[in-house]
Amino acid sequence: SLTISKGAVEFKNVSFHYPESDVPVLRDLSFSVQPGETLAILGSTGxxxxxxxxxxxxxxxxxxxxxxxDGKNVMNYPIEKLRKGIGVVPQEAVLFTGSITENIGWGKEDATSDEIISAAVDAQIHETVEKLPNQYDTRVGQRGVNLSGGQKQRLSIARALVRKPKILMLDDSTSALDLKTEGKLLKALRTYSCTTFIIxxxxxxxxxxxxxLLLDDGTVEAWGTHEELLNTSPLYVKIVQS
Ligand code: DUT
Ligand code: MG
Structure with a gap:
């Protein structure tokens, strides 16, 4: 049956409102991203x-x-196959009460210890884990050690990476990282060759x-590369200058 093989993503005239409201949140979005490409999504809150x-x-x-x-409507995939190929790192990192290993391996119980460590290295959290009292066996979450926002974000990224997704979606997941760490992370992500959406x-x-992709009130305000947007989008220029 259908699985994600390459990771191409296309939106075709997509509009969306939440079930509990009829206010449109996204209006007529169309764009496409080829396998392995990175799409950055910018836009003000809301x-x-x-x-x-x-x-x-x-x-x-x-x-x-x-x-x-991959050219097929997401509605036609068995949902577990679809989700298996997509690593979503939510805006608020969620940790469970359990060890670091359990937190990274969550949802992929067959992950080996090497795979866990390799995901942690790429997510730039391995060095932090090594310094914890019981390294990968250290308990986090409620009644566990306290981790900073940025450390939680990176654990959450490691959890997505260990599944080797074809599509990786980072929802503002690097907001708490310093530029140097973020640079190393983005470099490591390239070795996964996955299609990456990064808010x-x-x-x-x-x-x-x-x-x-610059979103403004649910519509595409601008689409292109940094250089193209500097020439075509006054809103983008304003963001760059702020
Ligand atoms: N919204 C709902 N119900 C929800 C979530 C959001 O009605 O469960 C509304 C709030 C907002 C719009 O949808 O008017 C878009 O919200 P979204 O969370 O997609 O905005 P964002 O661009 O991710 O904002 P932020 O930068 O604050 O995360
Ligand atoms: Mg958001």
């Missing part, structure tokens, strides 16, 4: 970035239009992407 994300792994379904993965507030991150 512009619809997280909502857009949720439509790919079908946490919500589109109201109008289509989301295609970010940072122009430095957006500049590295193959495409930038």
């Amino acid at each position: 512009s619809g970035k997280t909502s857009l994300f949720q439509l790919v792994p079908r946490l919500y379904d589109v109201t109008e239009g289509e989301v295609l993965v 970010t507030q940072k122009i430095s991150t957006a500049m590295e992407a193959d495409h930038i």
